Amino acid sequence: MALDSDAVKPHDRLAAALADDMEAVNALIRDRMASEHAPRIPEVTAHLVEAGGKRLRPMLTLAAARLLGGDGDKAVKLAATVEFIHTATLLHDDVVDESKKRRGRPTANLLWDNKSSVLVGDYLFARSFQLMTECESLAIMAVLANASAVIAEGEVLQLTAAQNIATTPEIYLQVIRGKTAALFSAATEVGGMVAGATEAQVGALRSYGDALGIAFQMADDLLDYGGSEAIGKNTGDDFRERKLTLPVILAIARADAEERAFWLRVIDKGDQRDGDLDHALALMRRHGTLEATRDAANDWAARARMALEGLPDHPLRGMLSDLAAYVVARLV
């Protein structure tokens, strides 16, 4: 899985290739995020828009549409729809996680309040819904409605799995499918649908998005124990929040009695002391769970690349493939 020799990140190459479309997406987002009547809405949404973010999901929609020969207005609307759903979930996530920072800036719930985050999130959901009705495809709406339900279900599952050391790798997979992969796969799937792709092509795009999302989230969860300021998180955030991510789940599965007592204390009971994070890392290294997580992420990235094989030969296909490789290349 060698990276493309090009030193420019695949994400940036996608952004360059889709620059005109993305400009239209950003203009549409700015336009539809506004609210005539409630000034709090543009305040909060402007904060989020200015914070930037990679706009990865709308690019996936646009890339899938272009790769299958689609273009124009509807792909742009769907790309904005996907970003709206994503932004709405971020607003609600920050309330649920009581987060203080997002993309290196204070979160909306901190700058305003939880109430504003909940209600502006609802507003963005409704706006995403209005946007997608404009695409006039019931099949596409069904995909996005389904993705929204899987996302919410995954979030609730994560909530109840939190701090529960009985969480299995299967539950973890279901959680990250909900929190990340469901929207990735809906993003690529509707891109293909709006371009009039065949059922097999749409299926390939869906599989790509699903596998990419899983690889992406596993990598993210691993990096939380690998220490990288670049992603705007601090090492051990998940540990302090007692989140059951794969490196920890596997370490618990492989723990002896004494180690199990440690995990019970720090994760279940939440009694964390100085040096506990270092000890947790030592246990993960002892049982090779960081490597196992990296291997699993690599495996999903490979599946994502394989899913692309049946799709037309096109520079965008190469970039999507490189993107899947890049997501896990961060882990080397």
Place this chain on the structure above:
Amino acid sequence: MALDSDAVKPHDRLAAALADDMEAVNALIRDRMASEHAPRIPEVTAHLVEAGGKRLRPMLTLAAARLLGGDGDKAVKLAATVEFIHTATLLHDDVVDESKKRRGRPTANLLWDNKSSVLVGDYLFARSFQLMTECESLAIMAVLANASAVIAEGEVLQLTAAQNIATTPEIYLQVIRGKTAALFSAATEVGGMVAGATEAQVGALRSYGDALGIAFQMADDLLDYGGSEAIGKNTGDDFRERKLTLPVILAIARADAEERAFWLRVIDKGDQRDGDLDHALALMRRHGTLEATRDAANDWAARARMALEGLPDHPLRGMLSDLAAYVVARLV
């Protein structure tokens, strides 16, 4: 505006007339509220379903559909959709209002936590969205998408208007259109649409729902100062929460300097002492603002009844008309 001589409440007569349909709606709600993967979801939703509620909104959809000669599966799905949207907003409202009781029972945010209420609300929104895609009408989806946006916008507006004594009757109208009338009017409108009503009939149903919702909310806001345990609220809840409802807005508009200082202290600054509620009530009585609110509610109820005039002569039309009368008859 004399009430129908029948002593049975119009709501109960509607429920009897639509009993079969409502049974199908309730079965569908139970079925779609479940979640295979996240057990917290059925826990929270069962709590809400058991709490009952009047199911007024789905009955409006069914009554509108039947009145225009529609029947069957799609009207039932839309009725359940409307109730899901309503339930989702209740879950989020209780988080925003930090409510402890709903329909005489502890709220979900109190029994579980705010996180569950936010995420299960999102799940119900997504499920409502799935349900309506099954009705296969883009025009109907556009109406419901638009209503969802107006609801969220109204909630944000209410948030920013809260505790602001500069709130005008116009802002109040916009807030209650969002929080109540938008879903009432969407409920009746889509009922007509699914029954294949003419544009004029759909317009009449929309106007009926809008006016009914406004009358209903004004009556509710007035009853908060009129004292009725029957609606599950305590007299003065809105006062203690420093909500700007019409009786207070009008009293502030008619206040002299001393009265204005009082309102500034209790609403804007939130410095409330023993006897303040009684004094507020005395000021409202002095300026006749309770009567003015009742008159406004009566006026909207009359508009609702007038809107029905162009619709077919049918027992359900009579019940809808009586319902509008009943909403304000509580105020006599």
